[in-house]
Amino acid sequence: MAIQTQYFLLLSAAVFCIGVYGILTRRNALVFLMSVELMLNAANINLVAFSFHHGNLTGQVFSLFTMALAAAEVAIGIGIVLVLYRNFEDIDVTKAATMRW
Amino acid sequence: MAGAFDFVPAIAALPLLAFVVSLFAGQYMPKRGAEAGILATAGSLVLSIWTALTVAGITGSATSYNENLYTWVAGVADGAVTLRLGVLVDPLTALMLVIVSLIALLVHVFSLGYMNDEGETGLPRYYAGLGLFTASMLAFVFSNNLLMAFMFFELVGLCSYLLIGFWFREDGPPSAAKKAFLVTRFGDYFFLIGVVGVFATFGTGLFAPITEGGTVVAESFPQMAEHALEDGESFFGYSAQTWITILGMLVLGGVVGKSAQFPLHTWLPDAMEGPTPVSALIHAATMVAAGVYLVARMYGFYLLSPTALAVIALIGGFTALFAATMGVVKQELKQVLAYSTISQYGYMMLALGSGGYVAAVFHLTTHAIFKALLFLGAGSVIIAMHHNENMWDMGGLKDRMPVTYWTFLSGSLALAGIVPFAGFWSKDEVLFEALIHGFGSTGTLGTMFLVAYAMGLLAVFFTGFYTFRMVYLTFHGDARTDVARDPEPVGWNVKGPLSVLGIGAATVGLINMKPIADLTGLHIDFLHKWLLGPEEGGWPALTSTGLHHYEELMHNVAGIDPAYPLGETTTLLVSALVSLSLALAGVLVARSLYNEPEPVEHTDKLGGAKTLLMHNYYQDEYQVWLAQGVTVPLARAADKFDQGVVDGVVNGISSVSLFTGSRFRRIQSGVVTNYAALMTLSLVLLLVVFVVLGGGV
Numbered sequence: 001m002a003i004q005t006q007y008f009l010l011l012s013a014a015v016f017c018i019g020v021y022g023i024l025t026r027r028n029a030l031v032f033l034m035s036v037e038l039m040l041n042a043a044n045i046n047l048v049a050f051s052f053h054h055g056n057l058t059g060q061v062f063s064l065f066t067m068a069l070a071a072a073e074v075a076i077g078i079g080i081v082l083v084l085y086r087n088f089e090d091i092d093v094t095k096a097a098t099m100r101w
Numbered sequence: 102m103a104g105a106f107d108f109v110p111a112i113a114a115l116p117l118l119a120f121v122v123s124l125f126a127g128q129y130m131p132k133r134g135a136e137a138g139i140l141a142t143a144g145s146l147v148l149s150i151w152t153a154l155t156v157a158g159i160t161g162s163a164t165s166y167n168e169n170l171y172t173w174v175a176g177v178a179d180g181a182v183t184l185r186l187g188v189l190v191d192p193l194t195a196l197m198l199v200i201v202s203l204i205a206l207l208v209h210v211f212s213l214g215y216m217n218d219e220g221e222t223g224l225p226r227y228y229a230g231l232g233l234f235t236a237s238m239l240a241f242v243f244s245n246n247l248l249m250a251f252m253f254f255e256l257v258g259l260c261s262y263l264l265i266g267f268w269f270r271e272d273g274p275p276s277a278a279k280k281a282f283l284v285t286r287f288g289d290y291f292f293l294i295g296v297v298g299v300f301a302t303f304g305t306g307l308f309a310p311i312t313e314g315g316t317v318v319a320e321s322f323p324q325m326a327e328h329a330l331e332d333g334e335s336f337f338g339y340s341a342q343t344w345i346t347i348l349g350m351l352v353l354g355g356v357v358g359k360s361a362q363f364p365l366h367t368w369l370p371d372a373m374e375g376p377t378p379v380s381a382l383i384h385a386a387t388m389v390a391a392g393v394y395l396v397a398r399m400y401g402f403y404l405l406s407p408t409a410l411a412v413i414a415l416i417g418g419f420t421a422l423f424a425a426t427m428g429v430v431k432q433e434l435k436q437v438l439a440y441s442t443i444s445q446y447g448y449m450m451l452a453l454g455s456g457g458y459v460a461a462v463f464h465l466t467t468h469a470i471f472k473a474l475l476f477l478g479a480g481s482v483i484i485a486m487h488h489n490e491n492m493w494d495m496g497g498l499k500d501r502m503p504v505t506y507w508t509f510l511s512g513s514l515a516l517a518g519i520v521p522f523a524g525f526w527s528k529d530e531v532l533f534e535a536l537i538h539g540f541g542s543t544g545t546l547g548t549m550f551l552v553a554y555a556m557g558l559l560a561v562f563f564t565g566f567y568t569f570r571m572v573y574l575t576f577h578g579d580a581r582t583d584v585a586r587d588p589e590p591v592g593w594n595v596k597g598p599l600s601v602l603g604i605g606a607a608t609v610g611l612i613n614m615k616p617i618a619d620l621t622g623l624h625i626d627f628l629h630k631w632l633l634g635p636e637e638g639g640w641p642a643l644t645s646t647g648l649h650h651y652e653e654l655m656h657n658v659a660g661i662d663p664a665y666p667l668g669e670t671t672t673l674l675v676s677a678l679v680s681l682s683l684a685l686a687g688v689l690v691a692r693s694l695y696n697e698p699e700p701v702e703h704t705d706k707l708g709g710a711k712t713l714l715m716h717n718y719y720q721d722e723y724q725v726w727l728a729q730g731v732t733v734p735l736a737r738a739a740d741k742f743d744q745g746v747v748d749g750v751v752n753g754i755s756s757v758s759l760f761t762g763s764r765f766r767r768i769q770s771g772v773v774t775n776y777a778a779l780m781t782l783s784l785v786l787l788l789v790v791f792v793v794l795g796g797g798v
Contacts, residue, residue: 023777032773097771 008049016042029084029091033077040070105148105155106166112148112198113240115141116205121234127225134215134228142206142235144520149198156195157631166190167245167309169319189245189309191646192632194461197242197394200469204386205235207473208597212378214595215480226313229268231382234260237386242394247306248321250398251289251296254391258285261388265375270763278372284368288358295351302336302344309646323401324645330405330658333516343408349402349409352395356658360392360446363420367720369387369443373435377483381476385469393449393465400458401645406655410661411549414454414535418553418560421447423718424488425563429570430704430714433490434479437571441516442472444560448531451557453548456661457534458651461631463613464531466628467523471515474602478509480576481595485588492571494756496700499587504596506576513572515606517565518684525681526610532557533615533676541664561680565687573695581699591594613787616677620670 015038022035044063051059081091088095119134119141127134156165169187176183209231216224237260241253259282259446259702266278299322307321329341336344356362361369369389383389396413403409421444428440445468452461483490485502499506515524536558539550581584613628624630632648655661665672670777694703704711716722768779 020777020781024774024781027774093773099773100769 002052005053006051007043008052012042012045012049013041027092027094029081029093032093033074033081036077037070037074039064040066048073103153104655106188106190108148108171109152109190110664112145112152112202112243113236114304114656115148115244116232116236116239120229123225124229124231124663127228132213132217133224135209135217135224138209138212138228138232138235139206141232142202142209142655143482145201145235146206149195149202152190153195153199156190156192159648163548165192167307169245169311182304184248185402186249187245187307188243189646190243191309193394193397193646194243196462196628196631197390198239200466201235201238201242201386201390203233204469204473205238205382207477207601208378208382210594211381211477211480211598212376214592215378215484216376218592218594219484223267224229227376230260230264230267231379234264234379234382234387241391245308245311247296247299247308247399249306250308250395251292251355252499254292254359254395255289257388257391258282258289258359261285261372261379261383264379264383265372267379267705268374271374274374277368277371281368281372284365285358288356288365291354292353292358294357295348298348302348303451308539312738313627315476321359321401323399323405326402326405327654327658342677345402346406348504349406350412352399353409353413356395356450357416358392360389360397360450361443362392362416362425362450363448364720364724365386366420366424367724368719370436370439370717371434372678373439377435377476377480380438381473381480384438384476385473389442389446389471390465393446393453393461396450396453397458397462397465398646400453400651401654403453404456404651404659407546407659407661410454410456410659411546412454413450414550414553417447417450417452417454418535418556419447420444421451421560422556422563423447423639425560425567427566427714427717429563430711431567432492434482434495434571434575435476435491437492437567438472438475438479441475441564441567444564445472447560448528448557451535452531452555455535455553456655456659457531457538458648459613459632460527460530462532462632463628464527464797467515467527467606470485470602471512471523471606474508474512474599474606475516477595477598477602478505478512481505481599482509482548484591484595486584486639487589489582489584492574493702494582495575495579495580495585497576498588499576502591503709504599505591508599508606509571509576511577511603513568515610517568518561518680519565521607521610522680523606523608523610525684526616528561528616528762529680530613530615532561532680533673535678537663537665537672538661540666541662542660546660558680558683563684565684567687569688569691570695572761573691574700577696579698585697619673628666701758739775 019038019042021037022038024032026035028031044066046061047059047066051057051063084093084096087092120136122137123134125561127137129138138661167187169185171184171186173186174184184420209228212227212231216227221227234257237253237256241250241257244250244253262278262282265281268273268274269278296306303322303325304321305319305325307319308323310317310321310324311319328344329336330345332341334341358365369384372383403413424440424443424447428437428444431440435560445464448467449461449464452458452464458599479490481502482495482498482505485498485505486495489495495633511522515522518525518528526705532554535550535554539547539554541547542550611625613626614630615626618624629648667675694700704715707714713719769776
């Protein structure tokens with residue numbers, strides 16, 4: 001007997017909220033990156049869940065693409081974090097606040 | 102086979118080519134570009150004469166020509182106006198083309214003596230200017246519609262600016278050039294509105310209808326105005342009569358500016374700062390003539406408005422007298438001539454206003470000849486006097502420069518209107534027409550003509566006086582300075598044009614000796630017949646620019662009719678005798694005052710009038726006052742309004758957005774967490790809104 005779809009959705013919502021919470025409260029850029037990954041994966045869970053629910057493979061294929069994209073994103077993100085560290089001797093995101101008006 | 106009419110555009114294109122050649126290659130030519138100008142104007146003269154012969158029916162069969170050659174802006178929508186360039190050739194055009202190209206040729210030749218031999222610099226620029234000037238005037242003359250006429254009218258104005266300001270390193274010429282440009286531009290502003298008005302009203306600017314095989318293809322605006330008047334139409338809430346008058350007066354603004362009529366005459370005396378050959382060209386054949394020619398060109402339109410005619414006649418009569426009185430006290434040779442020009446163009450306007458179409462064209466012709474002669478003669482004197490123009494420094498030049506003296510005398514006799522020189526015949530006809538039409542026309546129109554006639558008649562006396570004052574001071578008596586005792590000799594290129602024009606001034610009056618024709622019954626009024634056309638029926642009614650048509654309009658619409666208070670012959674004789682005796686009286690007064698070995702100034706006897714005349718009736722002063730005392734404060738007030746109110750509103754609105762922007766940008770903290778919070782909050786808010794509204798938005 002398969003698990004019902006709403007549990008997947010609940011899981012996805014929980015993971016997503018954890019991600020949002022991380023972004024809103026933490027200052028470490030690496031944690032930021034991880035939080036973003038959490039949110040992305042929450043979306044992936046949704047995609048897979050609905051795909052399963054509708055008996056249609058499109059969502060699952062789509063989530064594969066998303067994961068590939070996420071890998072690229074992480075590469076860029078870590079690059080930014082490295083540059084951040086070089087410039088500020090720190091990876092606190094609130095320190096890099098000069099790119100504004 | 103190509104006839105003369107196919108080459109008409111070349112009449113203007115040749116001097117235009119000379120303009121380009123002189124401008125770019127003039128400095129490599131031995132005469133600095135004069136060659137191109139002389140060849141081109143000679144070519145134009147030949148083509149013009151050929152055209153005139155064709156119009157006369159001697160070569161070729163067609164005697165008039167009106168074609169659109171180039172569509173400039175094609176109207177697409179219904180009722181849209183199409184702007185075209187085209188050529189209209191009729192007797193008036195042909196006559197004017199010959200005059201303009203003849204004078205231009207002589208002026209080019211004369212310039213060899215006046216400019217090249219005097220070692221002037223910048224000659225390619227000078228000859229280029231002359232070429233463009235001639236080209237613009239010739240194109241203006243054969244324009245077949247009002248807009249094209251306006252364009253070349255403006256080009257003529259531009260060229261006069263360039264040439265009057267030729268010696269731009271001195272103080273006077275640039276300022277005179279600017280004045281000429283601005284004053285004529287003031288008049289042309291009204292002309293432009295008039296052009297737009299004509300196009301808006303009639304949808305066409307054609308002077309004469311275009312015909313094809315005896316049927317009218319495109320109507321002309323004077324004709325349409327005529328029909329509108331017959332049908333009692335109304336335009337823009339005005340009756341046809343009123344509207345035609347308004348349009349006529351607007352176009353007249355340009356005429357008054359260009360032909361230096363009161364009150365826009367002030368530029369012309371200052372324009373004497375330019376080289377003398379240019380003055381000759383401006384005064385005799387081109388710039389100033391353009392205004393009068395324009396009225397003659399659209400005479401069929403002016404005849405529809407008695408009010409406009411009365412205004413033209415009054416302006417003309419008044420200017421003739423007004424300018425003549427100012428010429429009386431001038432000390433410089435060219436200044437006297439300048440005022441005489443204004444005065445003589447006043448006569449032409451008087452003639453046009455009072456229904457003397459032939460007289461006006463006749464005076465335009467004779468004046469072109471004798472005024473070009475007088476200016477070139479003055480130029481010759483100026484060369485001899487080493488560019489001193491003050492008549493009080495001259496004297497006794499008669500024996501030292503006989504060719505100049507005799508030709509100048511011929512021109513002076515013509516200007517003064519002494520029988521049998523050219524000016525007598527034309528001026529007499531102008532006055533005679535004004536007189537008989539004054540008596541014959543009913544109501545105020547007749548009275549206006551008589552008033553204008555009286556002023557014109559009085560001006561005859563002053564004309565005779567100032568002309569011969571000038572002659573006596575310049576050529577008679579003893580030499581008053583060393584230069585006058587030993588003047589510089591002038592060459593063939595000065596004497597040649599003078600001789601041609603001197604003979605012309607004596608004989609050109611023979612083309613229309615109307616008094617003799619009427620007295621003897623001989624048909625020797627050639628100009629009249631030229632404008633009237635072939636014996637049987639005159640010019641085809643379809644062209645509608647013929648004298649026959651004008652005479653009908655004069656009688657039917659304008660209500661101008663001739664009347665002879667003393668019988669036809671007696672009136673003619675009395676009129677001629679009165680004007681001749683007045684002219685002679687002027688000459689004799691000048692003779693008694695100034696024909697002495699050592700003439701003295703008599704202007705002090707005029708008392709207060711002298712100051713008034715010396716200051717040209719304070720015309721310049723009041724115009725400067727108008728500019729500085731009225732226009733400048735008005736402009737300043739308008740500037741205040743613009744800067745304060747208009748810009749203030751705009752600045753106020755922008756300052757509000759600036760302020761809100763400066764507050765609003767503070768949400769851009771640069772801290773990523775804040776952005777994330779904002780995004781999350783906004784998303785939540787959006788979701789809440791969707792929930793509240795039921796998601797059906």
